[in-house]
Amino acid sequence: MLYVRTTLFNIGYYTSGILFGSLAVLIWAFVPYRYRWRVITLWNRFVMFWLRLTCNIRVKVIDHRSSESNSQPAVVMAKHQSTWETMFLQYYMAPISTILKKELMRIPFFGWGLATLKPIAIDRSNRLQALKDVKIKGVERLQEGISVLIFPEGTRMPLGAVGTYYKSGADIACSAQMPVVPVAHNAAECWPHKHYLKYPGTITVVIGEAIQPQGRDRKSITEEVKTWTEEQIAALPLARDDGIYSPQQAQKPTSES
Numbered sequence: 001m002l003y004v005r006t007t008l009f010n011i012g013y014y015t016s017g018i019l020f021g022s023l024a025v026l027i028w029a030f031v032p033y034r035y036r037w038r039v040i041t042l043w044n045r046f047v048m049f050w051l052r053l054t055c056n057i058r059v060k061v062i063d064h065r066s067s068e069s070n071s072q073p074a075v076v077m078a079k080h081q082s083t084w085e086t087m088f089l090q091y092y093m094a095p096i097s098t099i100l101k102k103e104l105m106r107i108p109f110f111g112w113g114l115a116t117l118k119p120i121a122i123d124r125s126n127r128l129q130a131l132k133d134v135k136i137k138g139v140e141r142l143q144e145g146i147s148v149l150i151f152p153e154g155t156r157m158p159l160g161a162v163g164t165y166y167k168s169g170a171d172i173a174c175s176a177q178m179p180v181v182p183v184a185h186n187a188a189e190c191w192p193h194k195h196y197l198k199y200p201g202t203i204t205v206v207i208g209e210a211i212q213p214q215g216r217d218r219k220s221i222t223e224e225v226k227t228w229t230e231e232q233i234a235a236l237p238l239a240r241d242d243g244i245y246s247p248q249q250a251q252k253p254t255s256e257s
Helices: 002-028 033-040 042-055 084-092 102-106 110-115 127-143 168-176 218-235
Strands: 057-063 075-078 096-101 120-122 147-150 180-185 201-207
Touching: 002 033, 002 042, 002 110, 033 042, 042 057, 042 084, 075 084, 075 168, 084 096, 084 180, 084 201, 096 102, 096 127, 102 110, 102 120, 120 127, 127 147, 127 168, 147 168, 168 180, 168 218, 180 218
Parallel strands: 057 201, 075 147, 075 180, 096 120, 096 147
Antiparallel strands: 180 201
C-alpha cells in the first residue's frame, strides 16, 4: 500500500510541478514579485495538501514568534533533512528568498519556478565569491522586505546527524540588523531523502523566537541557533505512525548518541 500511495503522490507532484513551472515562465515578465510569489507558492500548498491526501502525512506547527516579529523580514535558519522543508517554508515563511546552488535553476519546470521567486543562487565551485554573493544579495533581499532562507549546515543531514553550522546566515543578519529565526523539524522521518517511499505520520515544525542581532556577533548567534535547533529536534516526538524512526533504524537515538 505504501508503494501505491507514494506513486500516486509522485504522479500529482510531478504533474503539478510541470504545470506551475510553465505558469511561472508565462507570468515572470509581467507579474510583479509581490503578486508572483503568491501565485507560484500555490504549488507548494497543493503539494502539502496532496501529501496529506495520498500519504496521510500531517503537519503540526509550533510557532513561538511574536506577532511583531512574524511580520518582519528575517534570516530563517532551518535544519535541512528532506525535500519537505524546502516546499513548506517557501510558502509558510513567504515572501522568502532561498539560498541554493545554481545547478537547481537548470532543472526544467522546478528550476523555472524557483527562479521566479528571487532565490540567491551561488556557485559552490568558487567558495569565496559565493560567500560574498550570499552576504550582498541576502542584505539586499532583507532591505526589500523579503526574508532569506538558509540551511546553516550547507547540505542535507542524515537523521540524528549534526553538521557544522556555518556563520553566513548570522553574518547577513548582523549586516542588515535583521533578526534570525531558527527552525527545527523531523520531516525526514516521513519523507526520507533519496528514498522512494513516503511514510504516514505527523511532521512537527518548531519555529523559534526571533533572535535580535543588536550587540551580538555572528559566532554567538550561530551557536545559539545550533544549540536551540538540535535540542528541539532531540525533544520532538516520533513522526511516523508506525513508531519507527527511519527506514534503517528501529528506534530513535537519544540526544547523547
